[in-house]
Amino acid sequence: MNSLQDVIGGWKARPLNSIASALLAFALSLLIGGGLWMLDQAEAKTDELLKSWPNDQCTLLLRSGTDPALVRNLEARLPADSWMAFEIQNRTAWITGTLPDGFFQGQGSTLTPELIQRGEAVVLLQPSLANERHPGDLYLDQARAYRIYGIGRFNLPVEKIIPRRARDLQPPRPEQFIIRRPASTIQPMIQDLLQNKDLRLVDHQQKQQQARAGFQKLRRILSGIALATALLVALLLQALYQAEIRERKGEFALRRSLGARPRDIRNQLLLEALLGSAFPILIGFLLFATKLSFATLTQAFLLTLGWILLCATLPAHQAASLSPGEALKGE
Amino acid sequence: MNPPCLKLQNLCRTFETPQGPRNVLTGLNLDVYSGDRIVLFGPSGCGKTTLLHLMAFLDSPSRGDIFFQGHLTREWDETKRCDLRAKEIGMVFQQFHLLPHHSVLDNVLLRMRYLPQDAEIPVPAQHLLEEMGLGDRASQSARLLSGGEKQRLCIARAMLLQPSLFLADEPTGNLDAENADRIRSLFTNVSTRGAATVIATHDERWFDFATRVFRFDQGQIVEESP
Numbered sequence: 001m002n003s004l005q006d007v008i009g010g011w012k013a014r015p016l017n018s019i020a021s022a023l024l025a026f027a028l029s030l031l032i033g034g035g036l037w038m039l040d041q042a043e044a045k046t047d048e049l050l051k052s053w054p055n056d057q058c059t060l061l062l063r064s065g066t067d068p069a070l071v072r073n074l075e076a077r078l079p080a081d082s083w084m085a086f087e088i089q090n091r092t093a094w095i096t097g098t099l100p101d102g103f104f105q106g107q108g109s110t111l112t113p114e115l116i117q118r119g120e121a122v123v124l125l126q127p128s129l130a131n132e133r134h135p136g137d138l139y140l141d142q143a144r145a146y147r148i149y150g151i152g153r154f155n156l157p158v159e160k161i162i163p164r165r166a167r168d169l170q171p172p173r174p175e176q177f178i179i180r181r182p183a184s185t186i187q188p189m190i191q192d193l194l195q196n197k198d199l200r201l202v203d204h205q206q207k208q209q210q211a212r213a214g215f216q217k218l219r220r221i222l223s224g225i226a227l228a229t230a231l232l233v234a235l236l237l238q239a240l241y242q243a244e245i246r247e248r249k250g251e252f253a254l255r256r257s258l259g260a261r262p263r264d265i266r267n268q269l270l271l272e273a274l275l276g277s278a279f280p281i282l283i284g285f286l287l288f289a290t291k292l293s294f295a296t297l298t299q300a301f302l303l304t305l306g307w308i309l310l311c312a313t314l315p316a317h318q319a320a321s322l323s324p325g326e327a328l329k330g331e
Numbered sequence: 332m333n334p335p336c337l338k339l340q341n342l343c344r345t346f347e348t349p350q351g352p353r354n355v356l357t358g359l360n361l362d363v364y365s366g367d368r369i370v371l372f373g374p375s376g377c378g379k380t381t382l383l384h385l386m387a388f389l390d391s392p393s394r395g396d397i398f399f400q401g402h403l404t405r406e407w408d409e410t411k412r413c414d415l416r417a418k419e420i421g422m423v424f425q426q427f428h429l430l431p432h433h434s435v436l437d438n439v440l441l442r443m444r445y446l447p448q449d450a451e452i453p454v455p456a457q458h459l460l461e462e463m464g465l466g467d468r469a470s471q472s473a474r475l476l477s478g479g480e481k482q483r484l485c486i487a488r489a490m491l492l493q494p495s496l497f498l499a500d501e502p503t504g505n506l507d508a509e510n511a512d513r514i515r516s517l518f519t520n521v522s523t524r525g526a527a528t529v530i531a532t533h534d535e536r537w538f539d540f541a542t543r544v545f546r547f548d549q550g551q552i553v554e555e556s557p
Contacts, residue, residue, distance in 0.1 A: 012432035259417020259445035325390035
C-alpha cells in the first residue's frame with residue numbers, strides 16, 4: 001500500500017463525492033480562465049486604443065451648439081438608411097453621403113459651396129447607439145462611433161470641400177472619418193471652437209486615462225466575480241469534504257489504530273484533494289491554451305490548485321484531529 | 332519475572348455527556364502478560380470497548396496509569412503512541428473496518444502502511460492469507476468477502492507483524508456459529524505464538540479459549556476466573 005493507492009481507493013469508495021469535487025474544480029478553472037481571457041482581451045483593446053492616440057495628434061469631438069428644435073427637425077426628416085461621411089486630406093474635405101437632395105436647405109445652416117468657401121460647415125449624421133456616451137456629439141474616432149447625430153459648427157482649415165453623391169455606395173469604412181492633423185495645426189482651430197462651446201476636446205492623455213480607468217474598472221468587476229465564485233466554490237468544497245469526513249470516520253479510525261499519525265491522515269486528504277482537482281483544473285485551463293499565455297495559464301493553474309488545497313485544509317485538519325476511539329465507537 | 336506486557340493501574344475513564352459526566356471505568360487494575368488469553372466478559376455498554384481502546388492507546392485515561400512492557404506511558408506523545416500501535420498492537424473489530432475497494436492483499440498490507448519503508452514482515456502476507464483460508468482471494472476486492480472471511484482478513488491484518496498485544500472487540504459478534512468457531516480456533520493459534528490476547532465479548536463460548544476470564548460490570552472487574 002502506498003499514498004497513491006490510498007487516494008485511488010478513496011475516490012473509488014465515494015465516486016459521487018469525487019466527481020462532484022472534480023466538477024467544482026473544473027468549473028472554477030473555467031470561470032478563472034474565462035475571466036483571465038476577458039481581462040486579456042480588455043487589456044489588448046486598451047493597448048490598441050492607447051496606441052491610436054499618438055502624442056502629436058488630437059481627436060476632435062464636435063458638439064451641436066445650435067437650436068435643439070432644429071436638430072429634432074433635421075432628425076425627423078433624416079431617412080433611416082442615410083449616412084454621411086467626410087474626410088479631410090491635404091486641406092480638402094471630401095463629403096460623401098446618401099442624404100436627400102437639398103436636405104440642408106432652409107435649416108438655417110446649409111451646407112453650400114458658399115459656406116464651405118467661408119470655412120464654415122454644418123454637418124449632420126444620423127443617430128447611433130454607439131454614441132451613447134456623447135449624445136449630440138460628432139465623435140470622430142479611429143476605432144468606432146462614426147454614425148453620430150447632431151449638428152456641428154466648425155471652421156475647417158481647408159481650401160475646398162467637394163460634396164459627393166453616393167446613394168449607391170456602401171456605408172463608409174471607419175478610416176474615412178478620421179480627421180487627424182498634428183496638434184500644432186489643430187490647436188488654433190480648437191481654441192476658436194472652444195470659444196463657441198461647440199467643441200469638446202479629448203486629447204490623447206485624457207483618452208488614455210479613460211481607457212486605463214475603464215480597464216481598471218473591468219478588472220475590479222472581474223476580480224470581484226472571481227473572488228465571489230472562488231468563495232462559493234470554497235463553501236461547496238468545504239461541504240463536500242465535511243460530508244466525506246463524516247462518512248470516512250471509520251476508515252480514519254482504522255488507520256489510526258494501525259499507527260497512522262494525525263499528519264498522515266491530513267496529508268492523505270490533502271493529497272486526495274490535490275490529485276482529484278489537478279486533472280480537471282488542467283483540462284479547464286487547457287481549453288484556454290490558445291487564448292492565454294503559458295505563463296498566465298501556469299500561474300492560474302497553481303493558484304487554483306492552491307485555493308483548492310486551502311479549502312481542503314480545514315476538513316483535513318478536522319479529520320486528523322478525530323479521536324479514533326470516539327470514531328470507532330460511533331461506527 | 333518479566334514485567335507484564337500491559338499493566339493497568341487504577342484506571343478511570345469519564346466521558347462528558349449532556350446529562351453530565353459519565354464514569355465508564357472506575358479504578359480498574361489489570362495485568363496482562365505475554366501468552367495470556369484474557370476474555371473480558373460483560374453486557375453491552377459495560378465499558379469493555381472503552382477499556383480495549385485504552386489498551387490500544389486509541390484513547391487516554393481520565394485518571395490512572397498504563398504501563399507497557401514496564402514503561403509508564405502517561406508522558407508519551409502521540410508519535411510514540413502511533414509507533415507502538417503500528418508495531419506492537421493488533422486490533423480486530425466487530426465491524427471489520429476493512430477498506431472495501433482495496434484488494435484482500437492490500438488490506439493485509441495496510442498494516443505496513445505506517446511503518447518505515449524498510450520494515451520487515453515476519454510472515455509473508457500471502458502465507459498468512461493461506462493460513463486464514465483466503466489464499467485464493469488475495470487479489471479480490473475486500474467488499475466481495477462474506478462476513479466470516481472479512482473477519483479472518485481482519486485477523487490476518489492484525490497478525491501480520493506478530494504483535495505482542497492482540498486486542499479483539501466482539502470478534503464473532505457479527506458471525507454465524509460455524510464461522511465463529513473457526514475464528515475462535517484462529518485466535519488460539521495467535522495466542523500460541525506468544526502474544527497477549529484480550530477479547531472483549533458477551534459470548535460465553537469464548538471461555539474455553541481463555542486462560543483468564545474477567546467479568547465486567549459498571550466499569551469494574553467484578554469477578555476473575557479461574
